[in-house]
Amino acid sequence: MIIEKEPYYHPIAREIETFEQCYANRLPVLLKGPTGTGKSRFIEYMAYRLGKDLITVTCHEETSSTDLIGRFLIKGSETVWQDGPLTTAVRRGSIIYLDEIAEARPDILVAIHSLTDYRRVLYMDKLGEEIKAHEDFFLAASFNPGYQKGFKELKPSTRQRFVALSFNYPEAAVETSIIKAETGLENGYAKKLVKIAGKIRNLTELGLTETVSTRLLVDAGKLIHTGLSPRLAAEVAIIEPLSDDPDISEALKDITTMML
Ligand code: ADP
Helix, strand or coil, X not given: CCCCCCCCCCCCCCHHHHHHHHHHHCCCEEEECCCCCCHHHHHHHHHHHHCCCEEEEECCXXXXXXXXHEEEEEECCEEEEEECHHHHHHHHCCEEEXXXXXXXXXXXXXXXXCCCCCCCEEEECCCCEEEECCCCCEEEEEEXXXXXXXXXXXXXXXXXXXXXXXXXXXXXHHHHHHHHHHHCCCHHHHHHHHHHHHHHHHCHHHCCCCCCCHXXXXXXXXXXXXXXXXXXXXXXXXXXXXXXXXXXXXXXXXXXXXXX
């Protein structure tokens, strides 16, 4: 995908400069952090900034090396080879973003191995071929390190193939700016949403698997901006996505009702 329009991205630290240097050195990058903290937006922004084509693969339990590299398809009486997204990126010189890489089957790690070091080669067992990566080819991946909460881990031997950039919930003033820019909401409600998030993020005793992300705040902000009552917006965009437990939902509702 060529990104035509500059995506809005609010820098958090020195990640833009770091990524540019990683790109210049063709060092694979791992974006670490909880869901909804701007990792995908950052990659889109960097692809735009570097003027490169971006191919995103959202990994899940069934994602295998075949899905990335390609497969033979039967077309009429013929068998034809179809490149997978990794092969396309390697040939074309795209940035490939393997979102949630730890979710995929372990064989994809074998597939990317030779692409993440000095060889920059993709071995295609099924075709008995190897392709040298285009000089613009670049590999990025994301990983949610919720190790204490049962998310899948990434082996040290895999992690050490990447330079890692950490993403987290931004500080209040930055998060308020992001919500305003993304939703058109005025300062008052944007600030209130960020305050609510701060409160909920501190309630570790609720034992939420994941807490309020910037994404949820943006969603709530959009609903408020287009006219939904703020309390209802918080309920459907923040509370309900976070928990199915009635007691926890009640506790969260008390907070949002008090603050909106
Ligand atoms: P992730 O890939 O980490 O799950 P996303 O990149 O999809 O998260 O971010 C979710 C939403 O949060 C984005 O669509 C955007 O509205 C907002 N967002 C989070 N961080 C930023 C940021 N630094 N700049 C701009 N938007 C952001």
